[in-house]
Amino acid sequence: MPEVTPLPLARLTTLRTGAAPARMYDAHTTAELVDALRRVWDDGDEWFVIGGGSNLLVGDEPFEGSVVRILTHGIEPVSGARDGYARLRVQAGQNWDELVAFAVEHGLAGITALSGIPGTAGAAPVQNVGAYGQEIVQTLVEVELLDEDTGEVSTVPASELELGFRTSVLKHHYGSVARRRAVIVSLTLELAEWGDAAAPVRGEQLRTALGLAPDDAVTLAWVRERILDIRARKGMVLDDADPDTHSAGSFFQNAVVSASFARTLPDACPRWPMAPDPAPTRVIPLDSYAGLAPMAPLPEPEVKVSSAWLIEHAGFGKGFRLPRSRAGLSTKHALALTNRGGATAGEVAELARYIRLRVSAEFGLILQPEPVLVGVEI
Structure with a gap:
């Protein structure tokens, strides 16, 4: 078992808070991760997992449970992609920004706007990470998931994770528990084959952040460099000296x-309409169909x-x-x-x-x- 001497969580989190927990496990392989979590669950411990520690605020009193550090890593091409795309299977403990750098180096687009985000790949689907109009939901195919209820690893399509704005069924929101108690072991992304050539950037929000016109052609490497620069100027790229x-x-x-609440805010407050939910499918029995189906009014989209x-x-x-x-x-x-x-x-x-x-x-x-x-x- 990969049990280790517990370290203060202030040394493992980017907010630099937290005492040492009662127990700690370091999982360098998938087998170690599965074994550690099964042992914790069998013992009935309170628990949480930690990757890069970039999305945690841990209290000052020692956590009376077990912390499992996910230290797995690896990126491998896998089959099954559509024409013009490539798939990558990524271990949960893989450093996220190293994954983005790998994708850019290999001419694969879809996560470049997420350059510089700290943490690990396994954390990305949990809160559907996003920036500048790109979100993990746009490229995620499936995850390997270890469920607490069964103790088994299964392959789960992205659609079952109910990815929304900074949320999923796996997310532990403040004041509530995750709807599905499980840990991501690996994830599979499908990324567009962009190559090394310059091309126009899709997405108005990303073009605006980069200062590009719709027809401006740039390389993926250029986009990554600019995003890293923007994040550094906002203090959003880890730097021990800053x-x-x-x-x-x-x-x-x-x-x-809601759109109505947004109208109560000052006009100067920046806002972005969210995509409206599609109208529900209506089924009208033939014996009652009169040749005209009134259109249901579409609700106003919510506003970010x-x-x-x-x-x-x-x-x-x-x-x-x-x-x-x-x-x-x-x-x-x-x-x-x-x-x-x-x-x-x-x-x-x-x-x-x-x-x-x-x-x-x-x-x-x-x-x-x-x-x-x-x-x-x-």
Whole structure:
């Protein structure tokens, strides 16, 4: 069994908080991962898994359970792709940005806009990671999933994960538990064969971020370089010398609200309509069909609004800190809560609560945290 001496989770998470858990397992292979989780589940332990530690806020008191570190890695081509596409099977512990670099090097498109996102590949489907109009749901084919209920590994198509905006059936949202208690062992992506040539970029949101016109042709390598530069300027690429990167990325999700609620917000608040749900299929019996089927009115699409704008316009400038606190907003990006050096999880949570309350009072909207919170409340 790969049981190891527990390490403080402050050393394993990008927010740099958390004491050592009661037990810790390091899984370097799929077999070790399966064995460790089966043992934990058989013992009835509380548990969670950790990859890159980039989406966790762990409390200051020791976690009285088991933490399993997923340290598997590997990328391999597999068959089954459509014409003009290629499939890659990726181990859950594979560094995500190394995967993006591999795809770009091999001329494969579909995840380039996700360059620089910290963490591991196995975490990507859990919250359907996305940036600049690209999301993992657009390229994910299937995952190998180890279910707690059965202790067995099965291949699950992406459609069964119910991937939505920063969510899936596997996501442990704040205040609730995951609808399916399972761990991703590997995932398979299907990526477009772009090659080395320059070509126009699909997606208005990505073109806007890159400053491109619809007909501008660029290479995948150019897109990756620009995305990494944009993220670095926002403090969103890990750098030990930069306290702005000691964060969990965007701490609060961009809020998705009804169109009617969005109209109550100031016009200056950035917003993006979400794709509307398709109209449900209607079945009309032939004996009652009169030759005309009235069209059901389509609902207004929901709207994604900028939580960073709401935070700043609730009175929080970049770099804001509470008195005597070692936690603060990033000096580059108002959506990131950062550890400025030695901050406890309690200090981070206190800042998050204060921001949440102020935004709610100002705009009537309760921001939802994006990271998984373990042993801490906001």
